[in-house]
Amino acid sequence: MRKGLSSFNLVSAALGLAFLYLPIAILVIYSFNASRLVTVWGGWSLAWYRELLADGAMLESAWVSVRVALVSATAATILGTLAAVALARGGRFRGRLLFTGLLYAPLVMPEVITGLALLLLFVAIGLDRGFWTITIAHTSVTLCFVAVVVESRLLTFDRSLEEAAMDLGAPPLRSFLLVILPLIWPAIAAGFLLAFTLSLDDLVIASFTTGPGATTLPIRIYSEVRLGVKPEINAICTLMIVLVALGVIAAAVLNRGRASRRAEAVDLTAKL
Amino acid sequence: MRRVFPPACSILPTLRRFLAGLSFDNYAALGSDRLYLAAYLKSLEVAAFSTLMLLALGYPFAYAMARAPRRLQAMLVMLVVLPFWTSFLIRVYAWINILQRDGLFNQMLLALGIVEEPVGWLSTNTAVYIGIVYSYFPFMVLPLYAALEKIEVSLHEAAADLGAPPWKAFWRITVPLSRPGIVAGSLLCFIPIVGEFVIPDLLGGSATLMIGQTLWTEFFANRDWPIASAVAVVLLCLLIVPILIYQHRQAREIEQGG
Known part of the structure; x- marks a missing residue:
């Protein structure tokens, strides 16, 4: 251009x-x-921020949201990374196209469908709705985002590093831990942050899968917003915007500097 | 782990009982009530029009991003990505602030003398379109930018050398080469907008009853899970073709090196 x-x-x-x-x-x-x-x-x-600090229900919801986001983002990062490794390194295994398709579907699926489908699953297997059902739902949705971020990183780095490790006698697990993992960790960290912010922001899926005692922050904000505009809501929204902005900027910074990683990678292979 | 399988003879009657319990009554109910049909059509209409609007607004912006100097481009991408990750709910709430009766938008119109008295913007189609275009803007811009940014400089130079005026070069070279971005951006917007709930619920009125809201009401207010599920299945059937096209393109893209 x-x-x-x-x-x-x-x-x-x-x-x-x-x-x-x-x-x-x-x-x-x-x-x-x-x-x-x-x-x-x-x-x-700063009156509305002071009011916010005195609002027990709102703080309680914020705490629920943060816990859900932490647990689900951690699980999604592990599962998403494994899925990405399978796709990028598994070669042309059977059902690969189906697997890729299944991984991409939740990226565009309307949230009302995902939310209702997950809820019906939880009811069918008899799970009590609450903290854990929201967490599982968020894990299943956000792991796709992690997988996409990690897979594109895995497909762009120099494969010969990994082959060199194998040639030098490193078993697959060891070469994964000592060579691949250090190379893709910025993408993994970026994936974690994205999963975390997505979970923190979600209203629709959380509304379907929540139960008594597990009101997340977006659910609480939504019920307040329906009643009209309140300065206190502006304050909590501002705090969430700042938090998300910090997360996204951190993810962008982590995913930069690929060139300098090359030298680091050569260093790492020497350690084996 | 040891698993005990029941003998086949006991599975068959269970299966038969299960199948006998199934019926298409909920789908028949969907077909017999005009409300559902109207909501599906409204959703498709809103999604189609807002995708066109997004394309018209997003293209010049993505084009400007692709033509900016390298350093500035990274910065611009960052600036577009940031709202992309900010909660839908918060972004819609920001518009409630602006569009309410004594909000900034009315104050501005009054000050400029465009309207005589405050206009009720909330609970209208206009508000829903504003909310959707605003929320999905980054989803349209990023794929368009990715496609535009890949176009070689030499192609435009060649066109200019051969005597093509700029508009012709744009129409015959830039637009066709950015087609993957146009398709990806449109699908990325159209599919979720059809099932959108938060925006029409908070900004729209009874005139903009979309299928996402219908599903939500059936589930949360009427507690009619079977009907809500039928609504979801029909919605999925409507969207399955665009979803498959999107998946296919994305999978191919990432195989070619992200």
Whole structure:
């Protein structure tokens, strides 16, 4: 693509970015509004954050969400990485196309379908709904995202490193742990962070699979939002935006610097 | 682990009893009530129109991203990815803030003298379209950018050398070569929008009853699980072809080296 921006390009880039960020900026600014009326500016204040800290139910939900996200992202990272290794290194095994298809389906599947299907599964096998059913549901959905991130990393790195390790007599497990894992860990970490944020954000799947005593933050926010705009909701949304932004930036930084990893890889093979 | 299998003679009657308990009544109910048909059609209509709008808005933006200098490109990708991972719920809530009766949008229109009194934007089709286009914008832009960014500079130079005016080069070279991005972006938006729940529920009114909301109501308000499941199965049947096309393309893409 030819480089250099025409004025038309500049205008469309500026408008696009304004469209993406203005609504979020307004939400964040109004979370610091002193006035109770969401639309009248009454000066800067941290009142709604203080109110938030005093809201036990909201904090309880936030804690449930964080625990669900931590456990499900950890499980999804392990399972997703294994699936990615099978796809990238398994060669042309039977049912490979079906396996790839099954892995990609949840990426575009409408959430209402996934949520209802998972719930019916839990009911059929007689699991009590609550913390663990949400966690299992989130694991099953987010592991696809992890697998996609890890698989594309596995397909781009130099395979001869792994072959060298095998030639030097490292058994498969050892070459996986000492050569492949250190090479793909940025993708694994990025996958974990993405799984974590997806779980933290999910409303629909959590609503279907939740049970008594396991109200996640999005479910709580949704029930408040239906009643109208409240400055306190602006405050909790702002905190979630900051958390997600930090996670995404960390993931991007981790997934960078492939060139310097090459030297590191040569180093690692020497250790075997 | 030891497993004990029941003898075949006891499986068959169980299976027969199970099959006898099945019926198509729920599907018949779906067909007999116009409400469901209307909701399916509305969902397809909203998804088709918003995908077209996303394409019209996303293409110039993705084009500008692809033409930006290298350093700036990484930054722009980051800026598009960030809202992509921010909760749908939060982004829709941001628009409730703006579109409510005494919200910023009405204040702006009043100040500019475009309207005489505040307009009720919430619970309208317009609000649903704004919410959908806003939420799915990154899903459209990223695949378009990925396709546009791969196009070789020399192709445009060759076109210019052969005397093609810029618009012709754009129409005959850029657009056809970005087709994979157009298809991927459109599918990535169209499929989930058909089943969308949060946006029409919070921003729309009774005029925008989409199938995702119908399923939600059947399940949570009416507690009619069989009907909700039938609604989901029919929705899946509607979407199975676009989903298969999407999967096939993605699988091929990643095999070719991500």
